Amino acid sequence: MADNQQIEMVGMNRSAYLRVLAFFLAPAVLIYTLFSVYPLLATIFDSLYLRHEGGALTFNGLGNFQTLLTDETWSKPFWNALRNNLIFFIIHMCVQNPVGLALAALLSLKQLAFRNTYRTLIFMPTMLSVVIIGFIWQLILSPLWGIWKMGLNAVGLGVLFGPYLGQEHTALITISLISVWQFVGIPMILIYTALLAIPDELVDAATVDGLNQWQAFFHVKLPLIWPTIGLVSVLTFVANFNAFDLIYAMQGALAGPNFSTDIMGTLFYRTFFGNQLQLGDPTMGSTIATMMFVIILMGLLVYLYVIQRRIQRYSF
Amino acid sequence: MAQVSITSLQKSYGSVDVLKDINLEVEDGSFVVLVGPSGCGKSTLLRSIAGLEAVNGGAISIGGKRVNDLAPAKREIAMVFQSYALYPHMDVEKNMGFGLRFAGTPKQEVAARVAEAARILQLEALLKRRPRELSGGQRQRVAIGRAIVRKPQVFLFDEPLSNLDAALRVNTRVEIAKLHKLLGATIIYVTHDQVEAMTLADKIVVMNQGRIEQAGKPLDLYYRPANTFVANFIGSPAMNMVEIEVTGKNKARTLAGGELGVPLPARAKAGDRLTLGARPEHLTLGAPGKGLTGQLDLVERLGEVGYAHLDMAGGGRFIVEVRGDVKAKRGDKVGVVPDPAKLHLFDANGKACAS
Numbered sequence: 001m002a003d004n005q006q007i008e009m010v011g012m013n014r015s016a017y018l019r020v021l022a023f024f025l026a027p028a029v030l031i032y033t034l035f036s037v038y039p040l041l042a043t044i045f046d047s048l049y050l051r052h053e054g055g056a057l058t059f060n061g062l063g064n065f066q067t068l069l070t071d072e073t074w075s076k077p078f079w080n081a082l083r084n085n086l087i088f089f090i091i092h093m094c095v096q097n098p099v100g101l102a103l104a105a106l107l108s109l110k111q112l113a114f115r116n117t118y119r120t121l122i123f124m125p126t127m128l129s130v131v132i133i134g135f136i137w138q139l140i141l142s143p144l145w146g147i148w149k150m151g152l153n154a155v156g157l158g159v160l161f162g163p164y165l166g167q168e169h170t171a172l173i174t175i176s177l178i179s180v181w182q183f184v185g186i187p188m189i190l191i192y193t194a195l196l197a198i199p200d201e202l203v204d205a206a207t208v209d210g211l212n213q214w215q216a217f218f219h220v221k222l223p224l225i226w227p228t229i230g231l232v233s234v235l236t237f238v239a240n241f242n243a244f245d246l247i248y249a250m251q252g253a254l255a256g257p258n259f260s261t262d263i264m265g266t267l268f269y270r271t272f273f274g275n276q277l278q279l280g281d282p283t284m285g286s287t288i289a290t291m292m293f294v295i296i297l298m299g300l301l302v303y304l305y306v307i308q309r310r311i312q313r314y315s316f
Numbered sequence: 317m318a319q320v321s322i323t324s325l326q327k328s329y330g331s332v333d334v335l336k337d338i339n340l341e342v343e344d345g346s347f348v349v350l351v352g353p354s355g356c357g358k359s360t361l362l363r364s365i366a367g368l369e370a371v372n373g374g375a376i377s378i379g380g381k382r383v384n385d386l387a388p389a390k391r392e393i394a395m396v397f398q399s400y401a402l403y404p405h406m407d408v409e410k411n412m413g414f415g416l417r418f419a420g421t422p423k424q425e426v427a428a429r430v431a432e433a434a435r436i437l438q439l440e441a442l443l444k445r446r447p448r449e450l451s452g453g454q455r456q457r458v459a460i461g462r463a464i465v466r467k468p469q470v471f472l473f474d475e476p477l478s479n480l481d482a483a484l485r486v487n488t489r490v491e492i493a494k495l496h497k498l499l500g501a502t503i504i505y506v507t508h509d510q511v512e513a514m515t516l517a518d519k520i521v522v523m524n525q526g527r528i529e530q531a532g533k534p535l536d537l538y539y540r541p542a543n544t545f546v547a548n549f550i551g552s553p554a555m556n557m558v559e560i561e562v563t564g565k566n567k568a569r570t571l572a573g574g575e576l577g578v579p580l581p582a583r584a585k586a587g588d589r590l591t592l593g594a595r596p597e598h599l600t601l602g603a604p605g606k607g608l609t610g611q612l613d614l615v616e617r618l619g620e621v622g623y624a625h626l627d628m629a630g631g632g633r634f635i636v637e638v639r640g641d642v643k644a645k646r647g648d649k650v651g652v653v654p655d656p657a658k659l660h661l662f663d664a665n666g667k668a669c670a671s
Contacts, residue, residue, distance in 0.1 A: 208415070
């Protein structure tokens with residue numbers, strides 16, 4: 001047995017080997033169980049119960065999920081939040097990741113001066129607190145004194161200005177783009193690292209084969225960084241469906257105007273903790289949290305079983 | 317195939333000159349090896365010929381056409397890289413045909429040329445494999461195949477054997493020599509390994525610090541090195557050198573005091589300092605007191621020949637080729653007798669003295 005061979009290889013008897021295994025695995029297992037597995041299971045468990053006034057719990061099976069998806073009081077905000085969250089994600093995929101890729105490609109140009117300065121500056125917003133980001137952009141976009149308005153006026157494009165954060169049809173896009181601005185450094189750094197790992201001789205070979213810089217990028221470098229782009233996409237997906245803080249900081253828990261920026265995270269927050277006249281409902285909140293978990297899980301499964309299997313990783 | 321000529325080529329990175337006034341003629345169909353220690357500029361010269369490095373001055377022409385301002389793909393060259401630089405995401409067939417397909421060559425012709433190259437290099441069974449499924453030697457052949465498919469005027473090889481193990485290196489060296497005969501191609505080949513240079517080249521170009529020290533047929537370089545650098549670099553073990561002072565006609569002594577009878581150039585006067593060079597096979601061990609004096613340190617026995625390492629009386633070490641048994645033991649004083657007809661003399665600047 002492979003197991004026995006391994007034990008023999010390290011030169012221990014079976015019980016000593018198991019003790020060593022336990023010693024090294026225990027800290028990780030304990031911490032992971034306490035802070036990750038237990039809360040997850042507790043949440044799923046909670047979502048199966050109904051809480052009555054006074055705090056009594058009764059088992060409700062999948063009744064909460066049925067309520068969430070079919071009872072109009074719950075289903076309308078739920079589908080609204082899910083739709084908004086999808087838009088939020090699509091904007092990230094279509095703007096943040098291509099821009100990150102383009103920035104990474106520019107940074108990897110040898111003739112570019114001040115490379116490290118650009119890299120640091122572009123990555124900086126990622127390290128700032130969301131509260132600061134939200135506050136800065138609220139000031140910039142303010143219809144009263146914001147510099148965005150002055151800037152547009154100065155170049156004669158004043159007609160394009162609107163109270164972006166206050167209009168239902170622009171608020172979500174605006175917030176998404178602010179989030180893109182904040183986090184574009186992450187795909188940039190990951191893709192930049194992947195580009196650096198590609199040997200120069202490969203590009204030389206492509207040059208001798210007649211490709212210019214652009215063509216070498218699309219035909220040689222890009223195919224080699226698909227695995228990283230896949231990874232960036234799945235990270236974006238997970239982060240977007242867990243997002244909450246930027247919207248809470250800029251639009252408040254009600255995710256206004258008229259819930260047009262409400263996403264899963266803010267919906268969960270209002271439901272679980274309550275907000276203004278709405279009382280907190282832990283079991284229904286858990287139901288929403290479980291739905292978020294299921295959605296993220298499905299996204300991950302699609303990535304692992306459909307996308308990642310078709311992507312080949314390369315070593316050089 | 318074509319001749320490559322390089323005239324007054326200059327290349328610098330900022331204030332560092334990496335190529336200083338390089339002049340080189342590569343005859344049509346010849347195999348030229350650029351050899352030298354790391355940092356001597358040999359790879360930069362090759363990359364300049366390929367068009368991968370811009371030059372600061374001088375001219376490069378291939379087949380009589382000035383190519384300084386042409387893109388690499390327009391220079392009708394093909395290059396084999398040290399790391400092979402195969403595209404990891406393409407199979408062998410696509411790797412070899414990539415340049416042609418990219419240039420818009422008709423599909424049938426690409427397929428025919430790839431098949432031809434695969435036949436020459438015995439790669440037919442591997443055409444559908446990815447580079448990572450190949451061994452080092454196979455990758456090397458694919459890299460050469462990719463070059464052949466382009467039907468270039470000139471093949472450029474940048475240390476193509478340095479990533480292979482010793483046995484494979486010898487095999488591949490022979491393969492490359494055969495390929496050169498088969499294709500009748502003009503090849504410029506960079507290596508730091510003088511054995512590769514000696515065995516493959518029609519002409520060796522020894523470079524040092526951005527300059528060509530000497531260019532010529534391998535054995536010419538071996539028998540008539542133009543200066544001490546070439547004398548040291550070509551030949552293994554390296555040539556033994558000792559500084560001598562002329563004492564009279566065909567008479568000299570080492571700085572340690574040993575008297576020597578050597579054929580000296582006519583214009584050598586008493587008191588001139590020269591460097592005497594002798595290859596290990598042109599020295600014999602004798603009784604102490606004959607020729608130069610040294611102390612035996614160790615004897616390396618390689619089978620057919622052996623090399624005796626000596627600490628010389630005036631400082632420095634000599635390596636003497638020995639055949640059969642060596643009677644002397646470690647620490648014994650021995651005499652080293654040079655073959656007067658096979659000696660090399662270099663002047664104070666390291667240039668060979670005309671005899």
